[in-house]
Amino acid sequence: MKPLLEVEKLSKHFGGVHAVRDVSFTIGSGEIVGLIGPNGAGKTTLVNLLTGVHRPSGGVVRFEGVDVTAQRPHEAARRGLARTFQIVQPFPRMTVLENVAAGALFAGQAGSRAEAERLAAGYLAAVGLDRESQRLAATLTLPSRKRLELAKSLAMRPKLLLLDEVNAGLNTSEIDGALALIRRIAASGITVVLIEHLMKVVLSLSQRVLVLHHGQLLASGAPEAVMRDPQVVEAYLGARFAARFAGGDAKSEASHG
Amino acid sequence: MIGAAVSRTLGSRGLPWVAGLWLVVLALSPLYGDNYIVKIATFVALYGVLALSWNFIGGYAGYPSFATGAFVGLGAYAGAICQNAGVPMIVAWLLAAIIVAGVAAAMGPVILRLRGHYFAIGSISLVEIGSVLASNWSGLTGGGEGLNVRFLPGGPDFIARFFLYAMLVILVAALATTIAVDRGRLGFGLRCIAQNEDAAEMVGVPSTRYKIAAFVLSGVFCGAAGAAYASWVGYIAPADAFSILLTVKVPVMVLLGGAGSVLGPLIGSAALVLLEETVWARFLDYHQAILGAIIVALIFFLPGGLLGLRLRWRS
Numbered sequence: 001m002k003p004l005l006e007v008e009k010l011s012k013h014f015g016g017v018h019a020v021r022d023v024s025f026t027i028g029s030g031e032i033v034g035l036i037g038p039n040g041a042g043k044t045t046l047v048n049l050l051t052g053v054h055r056p057s058g059g060v061v062r063f064e065g066v067d068v069t070a071q072r073p074h075e076a077a078r079r080g081l082a083r084t085f086q087i088v089q090p091f092p093r094m095t096v097l098e099n100v101a102a103g104a105l106f107a108g109q110a111g112s113r114a115e116a117e118r119l120a121a122g123y124l125a126a127v128g129l130d131r132e133s134q135r136l137a138a139t140l141t142l143p144s145r146k147r148l149e150l151a152k153s154l155a156m157r158p159k160l161l162l163l164d165e166v167n168a169g170l171n172t173s174e175i176d177g178a179l180a181l182i183r184r185i186a187a188s189g190i191t192v193v194l195i196e197h198l199m200k201v202v203l204s205l206s207q208r209v210l211v212l213h214h215g216q217l218l219a220s221g222a223p224e225a226v227m228r229d230p231q232v233v234e235a236y237l238g239a240r241f242a243a244r245f246a247g248g249d250a251k252s253e254a255s256h257g
Numbered sequence: 258m259i260g261a262a263v264s265r266t267l268g269s270r271g272l273p274w275v276a277g278l279w280l281v282v283l284a285l286s287p288l289y290g291d292n293y294i295v296k297i298a299t300f301v302a303l304y305g306v307l308a309l310s311w312n313f314i315g316g317y318a319g320y321p322s323f324a325t326g327a328f329v330g331l332g333a334y335a336g337a338i339c340q341n342a343g344v345p346m347i348v349a350w351l352l353a354a355i356i357v358a359g360v361a362a363a364m365g366p367v368i369l370r371l372r373g374h375y376f377a378i379g380s381i382s383l384v385e386i387g388s389v390l391a392s393n394w395s396g397l398t399g400g401g402e403g404l405n406v407r408f409l410p411g412g413p414d415f416i417a418r419f420f421l422y423a424m425l426v427i428l429v430a431a432l433a434t435t436i437a438v439d440r441g442r443l444g445f446g447l448r449c450i451a452q453n454e455d456a457a458e459m460v461g462v463p464s465t466r467y468k469i470a471a472f473v474l475s476g477v478f479c480g481a482a483g484a485a486y487a488s489w490v491g492y493i494a495p496a497d498a499f500s501i502l503l504t505v506k507v508p509v510m511v512l513l514g515g516a517g518s519v520l521g522p523l524i525g526s527a528a529l530v531l532l533e534e535t536v537w538a539r540f541l542d543y544h545q546a547i548l549g550a551i552i553v554a555l556i557f558f559l560p561g562g563l564l565g566l567r568l569r570w571r572s
Contacts, residue, residue: 051459077461089456091449102449105442107461113445156460 010059034206082158092138103155302424308522316516319451326504328479336484357480388499403494
């Protein structure tokens with residue numbers, strides 16, 4: 001599998017705070033990878049580093065073999081590196097259709113605004129928002145805004161889509177709808193990185209999971225294996241629970257420090 | 258109210274016709290009015306240019322610029338100096354426009370790093386810098402004594418009409434550019450920037466480049482209009498070429514009409530100039546107090562301008 005994204009010893013510190021420290025991994029073309037970690041682990045900072053929002057303090061990011069460490073966000077977008085925001089960011093005083101058309105026009109393939117709106121209608125249908133297309137984005141409910149965010153990034157024709165907590169704040173049935181949607185996106189050939197809190201989402205979708213803790217890569221591998229990793233359990237639930245969870249392996253748990 | 262009524266009856270498709278009709282009314286003023294009316298029509302056209310210019314950066318991009326006075330002053334001085342050096346008048350105006358565009362392109366990357374109030378303060382400082390330069394660079398600008406510009410030969414009727422049509426030509430250029438921007442990629446990108454700059458970058462809008470483009474567009478027509486104004490009045494001095502009052506008045510016009518639209522700046526500038534001529538001339542002492550009251554009323558009651566009434570009416 002040819003690597004689409006290569007991250008090498010990536011670091012970012014804000015003053016004395018090391019938000020991301022020496023993180024290295026690769027994402028292959030066509031993969032669905034989960035990126036998990038407790039609150040404050042550096043997940044969103046990592047996404048910001050990959051998409052040019054923050055300039056890394058050290059390390060290299062390569063996309064399709066090209067060094068993109070110093071790119072600006074709009075350059076990332078045009079390269080095919082799209083993301084959604086944890087806190088949704090619509091253009092509030094534009095219609096839903098115009099929001100999506102912006103993605104198609106500035107990063108996607110549309111040559112004109114008319115074409116962008118035509119394409120946008122298709123993406124809105126794909127996420128089930130076609131009936132809301134003429135509403136102002138500011139008037140949408142949270143689940144619909146999340147869908148809008150997805151449609152907008154799909155309109156950018158990404159090769160790699162970073163979904164930053166697209167399921168946060170949704171109820172169970174809404175999450176099931178979102179999962180089906182993400183599956184369809186991945187099936188269409190887009191490489192997906194899921195940045196998630198919700199284990200259910202990560203376990204049911206990801207082929208591989210990366211665990212970030214205190215800005216460092218703690219574990220990486222198949223979802224079931226990673227979930228049983230005592231270090232990961234400890235990061236999420238604390239040392240005492242990890243010891244109980246691991247049962248007889250309590251002694252080896254201490255060596256992880 | 259005017260804008261609301263007009264928009265309701267015509268819808269957005271009819272708006273270019275309203276603009277066209279308005280241009281005809283101004284252009285025909287020598288037929289139905291004396292030179293005083295023609296002078297007012299010329300001022301309406303001049304402020305129309307300035308309002309449309311501000312609309313690029315303040316309306317579409319949402320950056321509250323107070324650089325209008327700097328662009329106008331620089332244009333006036335550049336045009337006057339070129340003309341006094343023997344450059345033909347119209348060429349001097351074009352040169353002034355180019356010089357202002359160049360300065361805007363050079364200053365843009367610096368002050369467009371600022372957002373919101375910081376940008377507003379940064380842009381207003383350009384007016385002060387211009388004024389200080391004009392006062393102190395006596396060898397070039399005549400310093401505090403100001404600068405005389407050679408008068409255009411001809412009778413008062415000819416001169417009044419000449420400058421009316423000159424301003425109208427600049428107005429048409431600014432209006433045509435506005436319509437092109439409004440319908441095109443740049444206008445769409447600028448609207449994205451105005452509503453959420455981070456998200457705009459994230460969908461691929463090159464925000465820095467677009468903001469500089471908007472800033473240059475907000476300067477170039479001001480430069481031409483400033484130079485034409487200098488030729489019209491024949492004398493410029495630092496304090497009235499680089500005018501703080503002007504720099505505040507123009508955004509008020511656009512907000513009054515409706516920012517970020519094609520017609521809003523035209524409606525707002527016409528409304529304010531006509532108000533000024535008819536009502537304010539009788540209340541000379543309270544002139545600026547009335548301007549202040551309009552600003553306050555705008556903020557509280559009409560955040561979308563006169564054109565915004567249309568939306569409220571519907572909802």
